[in-house]
Structure formats: structure tokens, C-alpha cells
Amino acid sequence: MNVRIWTGCLFAAVLAAGCKPAGPTAPLPTGPMRVVSLAPSITEIVCAVGAADQLVGRTTACDVPADVVAGIPVIGAFGVPSIEKILTVKPGMVLYADMADDSMARKLERAGLPQTRIKCTRLEDIPPAIRTVGRLVQHGKQAEELATELSRQIQAARAQAAAIEHRPGVLVLIWNDPLTAAGRNGFLSDLVELAGGYNIGDTVNRDYFQVSGEWVLAQNPDVILCFFMAGNKAVRQTILNQSGWGRVKAVQTGRVYDGFDNNLVLRPGPRVMEGVAAIRRCLAGESPEGGSSP
Amino acid sequence: MTHRRAFWLVMILAPVLLALCVLMGPSGIGFPDWTTQREILILRITRVLAGLIIGAALSCSGVVLQAILRNPLAEPYVLGVSSGAGLGATLAILTGLGAASAFALPLCAFVMAVLTLFLVYALANQGSTPSLYSLILSGVIVSSVCSSLIMFMVSVAPVEGMHSILWWMLGNLEVTSDALLATTGVLALLGILGMWLLAPELNALTLGQDMAHHLGIRVKAAMGSGLLLATLVTAASVGVGGLIGFVGLIVPHSLRSLVGPDHRRLIPAAALGGGAFLAVCDAIARTVLSVEIPVGVVTALIGGPFFLVLLRRRRRHGWTE
Numbered sequence: 168m169n170v171r172i173w174t175g176c177l178f179a180a181v182l183a184a185g186c187k188p189a190g191p192t193a194p195l196p197t198g199p200m201r202v203v204s205l206a207p208s209i210t211e212i213v214c215a216v217g218a219a220d221q222l223v224g225r226t227t228a229c230d231v232p233a234d235v236v237a238g239i240p241v242i243g244a245f246g247v248p249s250i251e252k253i254l255t256v257k258p259g260m261v262l263y264a265d266m267a268d269d270s271m272a273r274k275l276e277r278a279g280l281p282q283t284r285i286k287c288t289r290l291e292d293i294p295p296a297i298r299t300v301g302r303l304v305q306h307g308k309q310a311e312e313l314a315t316e317l318s319r320q321i322q323a324a325r326a327q328a329a330a331i332e333h334r335p336g337v338l339v340l341i342w343n344d345p346l347t348a349a350g351r352n353g354f355l356s357d358l359v360e361l362a363g364g365y366n367i368g369d370t371v372n373r374d375y376f377q378v379s380g381e382w383v384l385a386q387n388p389d390v391i392l393c394f395f396m397a398g399n400k401a402v403r404q405t406i407l408n409q410s411g412w413g414r415v416k417a418v419q420t421g422r423v424y425d426g427f428d429n430n431l432v433l434r435p436g437p438r439v440m441e442g443v444a445a446i447r448r449c450l451a452g453e454s455p456e457g458g459s460s461p
Numbered sequence: 462m463t464h465r466r467a468f469w470l471v472m473i474l475a476p477v478l479l480a481l482c483v484l485m486g487p488s489g490i491g492f493p494d495w496t497t498q499r500e501i502l503i504l505r506i507t508r509v510l511a512g513l514i515i516g517a518a519l520s521c522s523g524v525v526l527q528a529i530l531r532n533p534l535a536e537p538y539v540l541g542v543s544s545g546a547g548l549g550a551t552l553a554i555l556t557g558l559g560a561a562s563a564f565a566l567p568l569c570a571f572v573m574a575v576l577t578l579f580l581v582y583a584l585a586n587q588g589s590t591p592s593l594y595s596l597i598l599s600g601v602i603v604s605s606v607c608s609s610l611i612m613f614m615v616s617v618a619p620v621e622g623m624h625s626i627l628w629w630m631l632g633n634l635e636v637t638s639d640a641l642l643a644t645t646g647v648l649a650l651l652g653i654l655g656m657w658l659l660a661p662e663l664n665a666l667t668l669g670q671d672m673a674h675h676l677g678i679r680v681k682a683a684m685g686s687g688l689l690l691a692t693l694v695t696a697a698s699v700g701v702g703g704l705i706g707f708v709g710l711i712v713p714h715s716l717r718s719l720v721g722p723d724h725r726r727l728i729p730a731a732a733l734g735g736g737a738f739l740a741v742c743d744a745i746a747r748t749v750l751s752v753e754i755p756v757g758v759v760t761a762l763i764g765g766p767f768f769l770v771l772l773r774r775r776r777r778h779g780w781t782e
Binding site for chain 2: 243274352
């Protein structure tokens with residue numbers, strides 16, 4: 168019995184002994200809304216509406232704009248933030264797009280963190296997302312201007328694409344092993360359409376799906392876009408040498424493109440039209456950065 | 462050191478370790494200030510509590526299964542409970558049920574885990590007391606069937622669902638709801654108390670079913686209730702924390718070599734020791750890197766070498782002092 172009492176005392180003593188604050192204590196939030204962004208696209212939107220100084224937390228994946236994010240504390244990886252680190256920066260609002268795990272929203276709520284999910288997965292989600300973020304960070308006017316301008320550009324690109332008579336069939340690969348292509352439900356399908364092509368993966372009702380060589384041969388794409396391993400120069404050659412793909416039109420004509428800035432085309436954010444422009448250049452037979460065909 | 466002394470050492474050291482875990486976290490090492498960092502303190506305490514509850518449940522369940530199955534490789538997941546729970550969780554995530562309430566996913570995992578045990582027991586049971594080999598074999602088979610079903614569903618799932626399932630399987634002690642943690646805690650406490658009451662029967666069962674029978678133990682009833690209790694607490698903890706490996710294998714073995722094979726002492730020691738072990742692993746998982754490491758990785762990395770040291774020592778000195 169004695170031992171049990173001792174155990175209790177020890178427990179209490181250890182608790183009491185450690186009574187010093189953990190880490191720096193942030194001052195209580197006053198003034199403009201302090202926000203934490205849990206997605207790179209949202210970080211870009213917050214900065215684009217001119218609220219970069221209100222951003223008090225970001226993920227390891229938030230890398231644009233580079234000079235701004237360098238000074239902002241990291242609160243975890245994309246989709247798996249550390250709730251404790253979010254609490255230390257005392258945000259007025261946590262903005263998230265998608266989480267690695269359904270239960271994350273519930274965990275934020277349990278910690279008493281105000282949160283807003285910014286739906287931003289398709290092209291048409293981006294202007295409303297900009298407006299919502301702008302309203303939340305009290306930069307409504309800038310957000311409205313940005314969203315209107317983006318909508319106008321999307322409209323213009325759509326009109327331009329609609330005028331094209333023969334849209335090239337595009338295979339959009341996002342990974343090579345296993346070969347994974349963009350389906351109808353993804354953001355990339357929107358971009359290809361806006362750039363004046365059609366995504367041959369649109370027949371599949373998924374965001375992304377695994378493709379077989381046989382399927383690629385049957386669909387016979389005119390162009391293949393590779394959005395993976397951006398720094399790797401061998402990507403294009405690997406696709407050209409893929410065994411059994413010799414009869415694919417894109418391989419025969421050499422219209423296989425790599426070297427994209429993958430953050431532009433894979434991130435539904437304010438710079439989306441730059442991604443569309445890069446794809447449009449490829450469909451026109453140039454390299455993604457402009458200039459002659461590879 | 463005698464087993465008796467080792468037992469009291471574990472019982473004293475474990476609460477101290479649990480308290481130390483509260484001092485660790487990704488925002489810095491130290492005790493969070495009560496006025497300005499109360500949320501952080503509460504967050505850490507609930508996480509340590511989750512570690513205690515889940516660690517205790519898995520360790521005690523491992524002790525009981527090793528005693529009943531008389532197999533050193535037995536652990537809480539050996540009878541397919543983990544795969545069954547995984548299947549339940551996968552179904553909950555993919556049908557969208559998991560998003561409905563904080564209890565939905567754990568409940569699905571729990572129900573499927575218990576159903577899996579009944580299936581395994583029914584497959585192994587042919588009239589008389591089920592043989593240990595058929596129990597383990599049907600556990601392995603049911604487990605692989607469940608795993609294949611999970612793989613199949615993951616392969617056709619949309620990307621978000623796939624991520625959710627993967628993260629769930631890696632295990633995490635961040636609790637989604639206090640009510641859920643409290644329910645699990647009560648369930649684990651009752652289950653562990655039940656196991657402790659079964660300790661004399663478990664001691665007899667380690668001698669073998671025949672010997673236990675001649676000692677006057679009702680073997681089938683003792684085995685059945687032991688398996689059921691072990692499954693219930695495992696299923697409850699898996700529902701909350703996901704699949705956290707190694708705790709239920711290593712803690713029972715380590716503590717058996719420390720406090721001795723008597724289940725009357727082993728079960729309380731496994732409860733506190735296992736709880737403290739998992740809480741410490743979780744404290745390390747959330748503190749050492751800027752990004753949290755899955756706690757199952759830490760349990761294996763820390764528990765594995767520790768276990769090997771004990772194993773070597775035991776080979777040199779034998780089981781007894």
C-alpha cells in the first residue's frame with residue numbers, strides 16, 4: 168500500500184518540477200486575422216490576395232512564394248499537420264484543402280481551432296476559393312479583383328480552345344511506376360481541355376488511375392505529358408523506350424514532353440493559367456518553357 | 462534482482478515515465494504554461510492517456526494470448542483481429558460512414574474485429590476444446606483473406622480514401638474525441654481487470670490444456686473467456702489508435718523476463734509497463750523530427766533492440782534467477 172502512495176507522490180512531484188513554459192509564448196492574437204495554411208495552394212492564395220503578413224503557419228510543401236514562406240513557421244507536412252505546433256502560433260483560423268486522413272478536421276475541432284475547408288480541387292473551384300480566403304483574411308477587395316481576372320482568363324482560354332477543330336488526344340501521366348494517368352475527375356483534365364486538347368483518360372471516372380500498355384495503344388494519344396520527377400532528364404526517354412509503345416502516335420512523332428514546373432500544373436492555385444500556358448505550348452509543338460520542340 | 466522487486470520497480474517507474482511524456486512535444490520540451498498554453502497541455506495529457514490505454518490493452522492482450530496459445534510468437538493480432546479491424550475501418554472510410562461521427566470508424570473496426578474472432582474460433586472449434594494449432598492456422602488464414610479484401614478495396618478506391626486507409630493503418634495516438642477515449646479507457650480497464658481475475662487459470666493453462674484440466678481448470682471456459690477479453694480490448698484499442706505493432710509482442714516477453722511468469726503480477730505490470738512504453742514511444746515520435754513519425758515505427762525501432770538484449774541475457778542466465 169505504501170508503494171502506491173509513493174507512486175502517486177512521485178507522479179505529482181515530476182509534474183510540479185517541470186513547471187516551466189514549453190517554447191516561446193506567443194502574445195494573444197489581436198488585430199488582423201492570423202491564419203495557418205495546411206495546403207500549398209491555399210498558401211499561394213493567401214499571399215496572392217496580399218495577406219502574406221497574416222500567415223503564421225504553413226506546411227513543408229508550401230514553397231511558393233519562396234521569399235515569403237521562408238520566414239513562416241512550419242507546422243507539419245501536407246495533410247498531416249501537428250496540432251500542437253498549430254496551437255503554438257495561436258491562429259484565428261486554420262485553412263485546409265484536403266487532409267491525408269478524414270479524422271484531421273475532427274482533431275482540429277477537438278483542439279478548439281477555428282477551421283475552414285477551402286474546396287479547391289477543380290479548375291472552377293479556384294475563383295470561389297480565392298474569394299472565400301480573401302473574405303476570411305479581410306482582403307476581400309484584392310481577392311475579388313484577382314478572382315474576376317482569373318475567371319476572365321479562364322473564359323478566354325475556353326473560348327480559344329473551343330475554336331480548335333482537331334483537338335489532340337493527350338495522355339497525362341503523373342507517375343511512371345506504376346504508370347498512372349489523370350482521369351475525368353481530376354484537375355489535370357480541366358487544364359488539358361483549357362489548353363486545347365482532350366484528356367484521353369476522360370473515359371475513366373476517377374481522379375487518377377493505373378494504365379496498361381494495351382490501353383494506351385488502344386487510345387493512341389497524339390501527345391504524352393509527363394508530370395513527374397521534374398528534375399529528371401531521362402523521363403521523356405523512358406516513355407519513348409517503353410516496350411510495346413512503338414506504335415503509339417505520340418511516341419512515333421516524338422511528342423512526349425517532360426520538364427514541367429510540376430507545382431504549376433498539379434496545384435489548383437492562383438498561378439493555374441501559367442500551367443495552362445505551358446501545356447498549350449506543348450500542344451503547339453514547343454517545349455513547356457517555350458522555344459523549339461525537344 | 463528478484464521478480465518481486467522488479468515488479469514494484471515497473472509499477473513505480475511507469476507512472477514517472479508517463480508524467481515525463483507530458484513534458485515532450487513538437488512545440489518544445491518543458492511543461493506547458495497553464496495560463497497561456499493550456500490547450501497544448503490538455504492535448505499532451507490526452508495523448509499520453511491514449512498511449513497508456515492502448516499500450517496497456519495491447520500488452521495485456523499479448524500476455525493472455527501467449528499464455529493461452531502457448532506460443533512465443535502470439536500477439537494481439539495473431540488471430541486476425543487486426544485484419545478484421547482493418548477491414549472494418551476500410552469499409553467505414555470508403556462508404557463515407559467514418560466521416561459521419563467520431564465513433565463510426567472505431568465502432569466498425571471493433572465490430573469487424575470481434576466478428577473475425579468468432580469466425581476464427583468457429584473454424585477451429587470442432588466439438589471439443591479447439592486445438593491451439595487450428596486456432597493459430599485459422600487465424601492466419603482469416604487474416605490473409607481480410608488483408609486481400611483490404612488490398613482489393615484500396616486498389617479500386619479514390620485517392621483520398623486510399624490515403625485515409627494508409628494513415629489509419631500506420632497508427633496514431635491523436636484522439637478525435639474525448640468521449641471515444643473515455644469509452645475505450647473504461648472498456649480496456651474492465652477487460653484488463655477481467656484478465657487479472659483469470660490469472661490463476663492462465664497460470665495453469667501455460668502448463669498445457671491437459672495439465673490445466675487435471676488441476677481442476679475448466680479449460681474451454683477459461684480459454685474462451687481469455688480469447689474474448691483479449692480480443693475485446695485489442696479491438697477497442699485498434700479502433701482508436703489504428704494498427705500499432707510490436708507493443709503486444711515485445712512488452713509481454715520483456716516483462717515476463719523481468720517480473721516472472723506469474724500472471725497475477727505479470728498482468729498489472731504489463732498494463733502499466735506497456736502503457737508507459739507506448740506513451741514514451743509516442744512522445745519520441747512527435748518530438749524528434751519536425752514531422753511526426755508513425756508511432757509503430759518507433760515501437761519497433763526501440764522495442765526491437767531492447768527485446769534482443771533481454772533475449773540474449775535470458776539465454777545466458779536462463780529464465781529463473
